[in-house]
Amino acid sequence: MSELDAIRERHSVRSYTPERIQAEKIVKLNEKIRELNEAGNLHLQLIEDAGNTYNRFFNKVAGLGSAPSVIACAGPDDETVEQRIGYFGEKLVLYAQLLGLNTCWTGMFNKKNISADVREGEKLVICIAIGYGNDNGKPHKSKDMEQVIESKGDRPFWFNNGVELALLAPTAINQQKFLIRLNEDQTVDFIDKGGLFSQVDLGIVKCHFEIGAEGHVKVEF
Ligand SMILES: Cc1cc2nc3c(=O)[nH]c(=O)nc-3n(C[C@H](O)[C@H](O)[C@H](O)COP(=O)(O)O)c2cc1C
Secondary structure, eight states, rough: OHHHHHHHHHBOOBOOOOOOOOHHHHHHHHHHHHHHHHHTTTTEEEOOOTTTTOSSHHHHHHHGGGGOOOOOEEEESSSHHHHHHHHHHHHHHHHHHHOOOEEEEEEESSSOOOOOOTTTEEEHHHHHHHHSSSOOOOOOOOOHHHEEEEEEEEOOHHHHHHHHHHHTTTOOOGGOOEEEEEETTTTTEEEEEEOTTHHHHHHHHHHHHHHHHHTOOOOOO
């Protein structure tokens, strides 16, 4: 399975079995996290016991209280940290999918209860529930391609492929409030149309687009 397969199979999962993630998968996840933290200058961390991270009313209603583990997404409190968390956090989500795990990005959780290590100068932006789902979730409703692009003239295949995968990206409350612009010189701009956690969304969208564009676009922060 490739990252592309993982994108097609991934959906948010909010109901988990009590099974803990096996030791060898924990080792693999931690190795991946080390790699991503280095590449993205971040402080993502796997917390094996989610404890009471999801004990707030709306989390319980959604079912997230059943998540056995959680990934705290922190990083230096700088201008691009939210986008980097979206981009590198989604790489981790796709890797988890390849390991047979399910996930859900969660902007809403109990910040007081999560046992994250947030150092001076860092910010805890969001977290990701992780474990074995009772199901694999289901595809989200999506905007059409034409609603999220801006381009003149013919569009190359790689641009359309990138947009197709960007539309499969998880976004807060499924808002999909982004625009992808193809410039005349074939460069691509990603535009944030605002909304809850929209910078994290944009990082996730960049991650998906880059995979779809197969080498034609290199995301940099
Ligand atoms: C930045 C971000 C924040 C999110 N916050 C929550 C949340 O607090 N609670 C929740 O149940 N789902 C949350 N989600 C999951 C979205 O609702 C979900 O990604 C969206 O509905 C699309 O569905 P899909 O992930 O199955 O494709 C969040 C997703 C993102 C990207």
